[in-house]
Amino acid sequence: MKTPWPRVIAHADMDAFYASVEQLDDPALRNKALIVGPNSLRGVVLTASYEARKSGVKSAMPMAEAMRRCPGALVVQPHFDRYQEKSKAIMSAFAEFSPSVEAISLDEAFIDMTGASEIFGSPARIANLIREAVFDVTGGLTASVGIAATKYVAKVASDFNKPNGITVVEPHETVAWLAPLPVSRLWGAGPKTVPRFHKLGLYTIGEVRCADAMMLKQQFGNGAAHFQALSRGEDPRRVATRRKARSMGSDRTLLKDVSSREEIEQYLRRSADRIGRRLRDKGYCCRGVRVKLKTNQFKLHSRQVQLGDSTDCADHLFNVSKELLNQFDDKGPYRLVGLAAFDLVQADDPQQMDLFSTQAKPQALEHVIDDCIAKFGKGVISRAADLGDARTIADTTPTLDFIDDPSE
Numbered sequence: 566m567k568t569p570w571p572r573v574i575a576h577a578d579m580d581a582f583y584a585s586v587e588q589l590d591d592p593a594l595r596n597k598a599l600i601v602g603p604n605s606l607r608g609v610v611l612t613a614s615y616e617a618r619k620s621g622v623k624s625a626m627p628m629a630e631a632m633r634r635c636p637g638a639l640v641v642q643p644h645f646d647r648y649q650e651k652s653k654a655i656m657s658a659f660a661e662f663s664p665s666v667e668a669i670s671l672d673e674a675f676i677d678m679t680g681a682s683e684i685f686g687s688p689a690r691i692a693n694l695i696r697e698a699v700f701d702v703t704g705g706l707t708a709s710v711g712i713a714a715t716k717y718v719a720k721v722a723s724d725f726n727k728p729n730g731i732t733v734v735e736p737h738e739t740v741a742w743l744a745p746l747p748v749s750r751l752w753g754a755g756p757k758t759v760p761r762f763h764k765l766g767l768y769t770i771g772e773v774r775c776a777d778a779m780m781l782k783q784q785f786g787n788g789a790a791h792f793q794a795l796s797r798g799e800d801p802r803r804v805a806t807r808r809k810a811r812s813m814g815s816d817r818t819l820l821k822d823v824s825s826r827e828e829i830e831q832y833l834r835r836s837a838d839r840i841g842r843r844l845r846d847k848g849y850c851c852r853g854v855r856v857k858l859k860t861n862q863f864k865l866h867s868r869q870v871q872l873g874d875s876t877d878c879a880d881h882l883f884n885v886s887k888e889l890l891n892q893f894d895d896k897g898p899y900r901l902v903g904l905a906a907f908d909l910v911q912a913d914d915p916q917q918m919d920l921f922s923t924q925a926k927p928q929a930l931e932h933v934i935d936d937c938i939a940k941f942g943k944g945v946i947s948r949a950a951d952l953g954d955a956r957t958i959a960d961t962t963p964t965l966d967f968i969d970d971p972s973e
């Protein structure tokens with residue numbers, strides 16, 4: 566009799582993601598050996614298309630070696646904006662399946678589908694639906710999907726039938742399914758550990774499972790129990806929905822000290838624009854604003870306020886920061902001006918609407934600015950107020966952007 570599924574974990578992994586996006590965007594690159602990487606023999610391959618992989622080209626291989634193995638390969642430089650855009654679409658497609666999605670990189674995520682069979686059907690059907698959803702939202706990219714009762718097995722499974730394949734490992738088959746796989750498939754067995762297994766005569770996961778626990782412990786210490794648990798398909802890790810950053814900020818240590826309010830405001834304006842853009846980019850809104858000033862005597866002062874609503878609007882951040890400026894007693898001069906947005910919430914979280922919002926107009930403008938920057942690059946557009954000071958205030962000022970993320 567089949568064991569029931571204690572949990573249903575899907576791992577979805579895009580196939581040759583960067584290369585596939587390039588091939589999707591430029592039909593001339595399709596069905597060709599393609600390398601996404603730097604336009605020089607220094608540096609390494611980011612991703613190779615499956616056509617190039619046939620010649621032995623792999624991610625992280627030095628470009629020189631890749632070109633030796635596959636002399637006819639076309640090389641294109643990466644377009645990270647495009648990958649990010651596709652990634653966003655892919656991750657929101659995953660979110661349609663489950664509230665519990667853990668993105669591991671731009672092109673890979675765990676999706677906890679426990680209890681979802683009522684809605685989506687069997688694990689095999691779920692895997693196919695995920696693949697189809699990815700194909701649809703990206704306009705033709707393929708993913709491979711593994712489904713198992715644990716994260717570890719799901720991840721190994723997604724790699725089993727690449728590209729464009731699905732692999733479902735039933736709980737009762739897990740141990741037998743893992744057994745013939747090489748020890749390099751054990752999570753945590755890297756280039757240093759694998760040869761140590763081989764020295765002990767252990768080449769497959771099944772052999773590690775059957776090995777004497779005391780002997781393994783002598784070799785690997787506490788790692789031994791971990792490897793043997795994996796070899797039985799045991800992995801207690803939960804699908805961890807992305808934790809939220811707590812604050813986002815921009816601190817500027819100035820080239821020359823400032824004391825006039827007008828000058829400080831110019832820096833705050835710049836920082837507000839920057840933070841607003843990053844909030845929108847990451848899909849956050851903030852509910853608090855903090856201004857930080859450091860005197861030339863290295864005394865640090867800060868003032869903060871909790872907002873009545875949440876915002877990702879730079880104009881709003883700037884107006885609040887100006888109000889906060891009124892609360893500083895120290896007259897400077899200052900060597901650092903910092904602005905931070907804190908108490909971040911997901912922008913699409915349900916939140917109270919502000920009926921008489923004054924944000925609508927500046928917000929619309931900022932979305933237009935975002936689009937321009939996305940299309941034409943930074944510096945293509947700036948506020949009239951900044952133009953006069955382009956030389957003094959422009960990005961010659963060292964800026965420290967930070968994302969204060971509890972998971973980092």
Ligand SMILES: [Mg+2]
Nearest residue numbers: 578579580672
């Ligand atoms: Mg991938």
